[in-house]
Amino acid sequence: MTRNMPIRNCWSPAFCRFEYLEKDEEMIELVDVSKSFTLHNQGSAVIPVMTGASLRVSRGECVALTGASGAGKSTLMRVIYGNYLASAGTVTVGGLNVTLAEPRQILALRRETLGYVSQFLRVVPRVPTLEVVAEPLLALGHDRQMALDRAAGLLARLNIPQRLWALSPTTFSGGEQQRVNIARGFAHDYPALLLDEPTASLDARNRETVLELIEEAKCRGAAIVGIFHDSEARQRVSDRDIDVSQFAPGLAQ
């Protein structure tokens, strides 16, 4: 059984699947989350990086994290993804308490619910680009041909020349790698998405495509948390900006 998964779920709000969802359903919720690092091998120094962070993102909503470099935007995102352990507080994504979840539950969450487009592409060397992009769909057990078709559609849309699809993206330029990463992040229609600088190092045309992808994702009801240094892009897709400086440990005390 394969699910019907069109690349574009909607062209106009009229086709929006979001219409059928409960508007205020929360996908991502952080309550009083703090994070500190303990460096055991450097005199057990404790470095607090975030405290009292609370955040709610509903379906179809895009929240942009703002704040100066080093303010903890990526840290917050990594805590949501389960990549960093929260030192205190609760992180809930799609109904799953990430702070308490077993590894397999987080893996299932990442497979089905929570997508993450990081700034760096991390792949097994020598795996063809097309496979890299199709992998999230294959991991969900989708039909192979359908997964490859969808991957091809995304790569074409992001202007990765077809002659590169059979090559490993490890040899690509930074911009190309970024677009492969985005294609991979959008292969499956995740109900929740974390986007770390998705438009950085892209030219105008590709930037436009990525913004369209984000808008489509919102439109189908995805809850999105993003970091956008590109303020025009932020203004276009973000419904709400959250300045993470307010969670800086110094201020909270």
Place this chain on the structure above:
Amino acid sequence: MTPLLQVEGIEKRYGARIGCAAVSFDLYPGEVMGIVGESGSGKSTLLNCLAGHLAPDAGKVVFDTRAEGPVDTVTMSEPERRMLSRTDWAFVHQHARDGLRMSVSAGANIGERLMAVGDRHYGSIRSRAIDWLDRVEIDESRVDDRPTSFSGGMQQRLQIARNLVTGPRLVFMDEPTGGLDVSVQARLLDLLRGLVREMGLSAIIVTHDLAVVRLLADRLMVMKDGRVVEAGLTDQVLDDPQHAYTQLLVSSVLQV
């Protein structure tokens, strides 16, 4: 969901010295778990206890068998355990020579497990051997060649084919990419990842290579002096290590 493997309080001593102690975890179907630690940390001892190659001094290794559900493999009779290791279990050795029969052909190496479980049709054994050679990217024309004429990477792929032909549900791997060229390693890792996904395999991989676990393992257990010092989601343990030893281990990796 029932865990495929439930490990409770495994301990192995060599006289007064601890091989491994107080190791407990559950492994669910389709999960790949990495075990890292330096030489002598007890990771290989643990793997051998889990796979039935060593008898632990204490603890249980409960496997969810097809026929009878969860059974403790430590107290199981040896014939049953050996049957398990020919059917539902597989063990990939670091050195392909330890896992292959070097004096018989590649086809016979793959076919052995089939014949061991009673397959008596030459034609079907051979076609399955050829199919598996293809899956591990070894040319069909090599089916009658002995593994002695294969490169290290090919031998390792042959060992994997030989192990997976009976469709096991749990694979133990001891440094599966150790001793191979970096380029050969990458190809092997990709192959393993694909097979794990396609066959829905669960795997326990012992390695000291953090890059290997990052790419292959969903979960990670860090061992030091025979004990588990940290466990969790692979990328979380590697990116946000909590224990002093893990922090040391992660920070000691040379960046390329």
Place this chain on the structure above:
Amino acid sequence: MNEYNFAYLDEQTKRMIRRAILKGLAVPGYQVPFASREMPMPYGWGTGGVQVSAAILTPEDRFKVIDQGADDTTNAVSIRKFFEKTAGIATTEKTARASVIQTRHRIPEARLREDQIIVYQVPIPEPLRFLEPRETETRKMHSLEEYGMMHVKLYEDISQHGAISTAYAYPVKVSGRYVMDPSPIPKFDNPKLEMDAIQLFGAGREQRIYAVPPHTRIVSLDFEDYTFEATKAEHSCDLCGAGDSYLDEVIMDDAGNRMFVCSDTDYCRSRRSAGHVGRLGEESAA
């Protein structure tokens, strides 16, 4: 008078060997270790068979020895003489008249009876040895009935030669349990392993004795699509005309002329004396 104890071995040793034989008969196909003695002949000349024969012979027995089916080869003659000298027993070349037959590499063509015992000389008793050099491991494989490896060998035969090329020492499963090396008899003889007589196997150098009681089921290992065949040369005996006996090929001259003759000399002789004549039978008789 001879100064030897009856049949050369001392009574203690014979008892020890008889115990091994009885255990072997009780567990058909299982290799029983025994303390093989030095014999006044080199290993490889049938020391295992000789010790088994020495342990079972009684003064009333009539003893026959064949080597590749023949009574008149050096090995057969010397073993026969050995027991004539050390046990003073009667000997014969006639299969039907013998009560104990020691053999190397053949089973006589004539059907053996319940009151007969056949003793095989065995060079390598372990059928798994070709694939697994460790004795500790092969023992474990026998005890756990892990016999997939035997088929690995047959698989190799087919993949290399297009057919099971194992022509002698063809492995069999005894009574549905142990896999056994029937000693280097041609596979033509394998069907005869299901017989009325007691079969004893002795390996001197390897210090193993095993046995097959009368009427035991013996199955030659094979594949469903490559079944066992008891093959022989596609000829009849050139001396006695027999079409059902195992044949030796004899090169007769430099021009490449050859003849096929029964490997079982007693069988051939008795057929000829009964009037059967093969292609070259007349001239050779002449």
